[in-house]
Amino acid sequence: MSQPNVVLHVADVHKRFGGLHALADIDLQVEEGQTHAIIGPNGAGKSTLLNVIIGKLPPSSGQVVFDGTVLTGRKPYQINQLGIARVFQTPEIFGDLSVLHNVMIPALAKRDGAFKLNMFRSLDSETGIREEAEHMLEDVGMLGRREMAAGSLSRGDKRRMELAMCLIQHPRLLLLDEPTAGMSRHDTNTTIELLKKIKSRGMTKVIIEHDMHVVFSLADKISVLAQGRIIADGTPDQVRGNPKVQEAYLGGAH
Amino acid sequence: MAAMPRNDLLLFAGFTLAVLTMPIWLAPFGAAYPDLLQRFMIFGIFAVGFNILFGLTGYLSFGHAAFFGVGSYAAVWSFKLLSLDVIPAMIFAIIVSGLFALVIGYISLRRSGIYFSILTLAFAQMSYNMAYSVLTPITNGETGLQLTQSDPRHLDSALAATVVGQPIPTLLGQSLGGFSGFYFCAGFLIIAFFLAQRITGSPFGMMLKGIKTNQTRMHYTGFNTKPYTLAAFVISGMYAGLAGALLAVTDPLAGAERMQWTASGEVVLMTILGGAGTLVGPVIGAWLIKYFENIFSAINDGILRRFFDFLPDGVDSAMVTVASKFVGEGWFLTLGLVFVIIVIFLPGGIMEGVRRIAHLFNRAPKAPGKANPQPQPAE
Numbered sequence A: 001m002s003q004p005n006v007v008l009h010v011a012d013v014h015k016r017f018g019g020l021h022a023l024a025d026i027d028l029q030v031e032e033g034q035t036h037a038i039i040g041p042n043g044a045g046k047s048t049l050l051n052v053i054i055g056k057l058p059p060s061s062g063q064v065v066f067d068g069t070v071l072t073g074r075k076p077y078q079i080n081q082l083g084i085a086r087v088f089q090t091p092e093i094f095g096d097l098s099v100l101h102n103v104m105i106p107a108l109a110k111r112d113g114a115f116k117l118n119m120f121r122s123l124d125s126e127t128g129i130r131e132e133a134e135h136m137l138e139d140v141g142m143l144g145r146r147e148m149a150a151g152s153l154s155r156g157d158k159r160r161m162e163l164a165m166c167l168i169q170h171p172r173l174l175l176l177d178e179p180t181a182g183m184s185r186h187d188t189n190t191t192i193e194l195l196k197k198i199k200s201r202g203m204t205k206v207i208i209e210h211d212m213h214v215v216f217s218l219a220d221k222i223s224v225l226a227q228g229r230i231i232a233d234g235t236p237d238q239v240r241g242n243p244k245v246q247e248a249y250l251g252g253a254h
Numbered sequence B: 001m002a003a004m005p006r007n008d009l010l011l012f013a014g015f016t017l018a019v020l021t022m023p024i025w026l027a028p029f030g031a032a033y034p035d036l037l038q039r040f041m042i043f044g045i046f047a048v049g050f051n052i053l054f055g056l057t058g059y060l061s062f063g064h065a066a067f068f069g070v071g072s073y074a075a076v077w078s079f080k081l082l083s084l085d086v087i088p089a090m091i092f093a094i095i096v097s098g099l100f101a102l103v104i105g106y107i108s109l110r111r112s113g114i115y116f117s118i119l120t121l122a123f124a125q126m127s128y129n130m131a132y133s134v135l136t137p138i139t140n141g142e143t144g145l146q147l148t149q150s151d152p153r154h155l156d157s158a159l160a161a162t163v164v165g166q167p168i169p170t171l172l173g174q175s176l177g178g179f180s181g182f183y184f185c186a187g188f189l190i191i192a193f194f195l196a197q198r199i200t201g202s203p204f205g206m207m208l209k210g211i212k213t214n215q216t217r218m219h220y221t222g223f224n225t226k227p228y229t230l231a232a233f234v235i236s237g238m239y240a241g242l243a244g245a246l247l248a249v250t251d252p253l254a255g256a257e258r259m260q261w262t263a264s265g266e267v268v269l270m271t272i273l274g275g276a277g278t279l280v281g282p283v284i285g286a287w288l289i290k291y292f293e294n295i296f297s298a299i300n301d302g303i304l305r306r307f308f309d310f311l312p313d314g315v316d317s318a319m320v321t322v323a324s325k326f327v328g329e330g331w332f333l334t335l336g337l338v339f340v341i342i343v344i345f346l347p348g349g350i351m352e353g354v355r356r357i358a359h360l361f362n363r364a365p366k367a368p369g370k371a372n373p374q375p376q377p378a379e
């Protein structure tokens, strides 16, 4: 058996907010091509962990390594350019712009890099980027809304559009913070199908979810976070059977 | 360079036509004389450039008059040191104001929102004060920078061109008085508009809009937003410098009052009045403000007294007293009132008003049976 290739390594990370120990001694390894779910009760520190990975927050100690490159200390745009994209818990989108433009912008970032002064070229002549964006919107089932202002979309649609904004960059690592929250059952299932399809293309994913149906349909590995600590991790079956997890999180729900 | 989209081309053609025919269609409004028309062009350019920073990128500068003033001084220095020809003066002014904007922008853009605005205001006031104090060798202080017979004009003297009488700026030897001055400035406004249109419709322009809407998302999408905002700042500073230089062409006495905070505030008003973020809005805002400034500041008590003459005694003098506060020197009071009304009732400016009206007309023929074009609110 070949050695599994760890793409993301969160090494001994601590994060304190004043007296609050939001992340305590986190050690997490995500293997290439896998879908790694992070579950845990509200306020466990799940979003904070993603914030540390993408450079939104500096860790109090420890570091994050992505494919041999230390991310800690780098700026968010540099981390994205290394191939990491994120869907936020509260959608971060361009509310005043059309859905199509929302998806074209990340495609331009991928193609042109962090800065390019191309101001005498017409956006309308970017047919390649446009078609790519339209394909992506079709994949998430939003092509019909491409001319709408993104800010006027429903919560679930904003989320699907944000997913398209991330996927169009073909990131090596996709971080998803509750990607199906606010979606109907039907849209949730479409999103699961979509995420499975991406998985078959070999994209590595870290997914935070409260919806156990989503978690158990997608995850290869699960880490359980409670009060800033990883209290269990392993395959879905191992985690499901773990009494500590039952107590801290799954409780009576399952 | 790819061809322009059809709609953009139509807008550009319409704009060009409207500008070039201004001496005709403004005649009934009593505004078709060169001096005022030139100011329409100059402040149109100022507003178009300002809109690239404020309208597209969302950074509200309260100090853009500094670049306008620097453009004026640079142009006059070019007339004095190089040549009376306007072409080197324009180029020199754009370069100098661009460099000035690069420095001020680099520092101010370390902050955003209100802190950015305050920084730009502080820099502009600093420039204004320095123009009156330590920089008097360059600005000639309160007297203002003037052209004189004895200026060196190295380029002109190398070409053995001589000046008889008071020196005035020329274009290839032709004087730019009267309507030729207007058409000269109009040419620049049309070019300025064209460039702004290209920028707005480019991927770069899209990034500026992205920064205005959600700068955080831009970072997590892989953009380094600093060089984008700095580029927008420098471009708008160069526009302001060009406008200032054109004012120096038509009125070659550069004074520091062109850099005062009221002048910075005026271009903000123009842009918001017309519609920030739109292409034509800022130009229309500039034209309207300059037009009404021209009318209101010319009204004096004598005119008011004749106007209210039909009212009974006592009432008419009361009316004159009240109205006189809003005209002449008090024109800024009127401007302030109009501005408050616009921001409250039409936050998108005149262009939003135009859109709303167009919307009504578009709907009316399609749904003749429906009396109320507004969607009914849910019970």
Ligand SMILES: Nc1ncnc2c1ncn2[C@@H]1O[C@H](COP(=O)(O)OP(=O)(O)OP(=O)(O)O)[C@@H](O)[C@H]1O
Pocket: A017, A020, A022, A040, A041, A042, A043, A044, A045, A046, A047, A048, A049, A089
């Ligand atoms: N920037 C911040 N400053 C101070 N405290 C913070 C900050 N961000 C998060 N916290 C705190 O850290 C703790 C963990 O928050 P976090 O958002 O990571 O939880 P979560 O696991 O994502 O919860 P949820 O499931 O509700 O999204 C919470 O107590 C929160 O209040």
Ligand SMILES: [Mg+2]
Pocket: A046, A047, A048, A089, A177
């Ligand atoms: Mg969270």
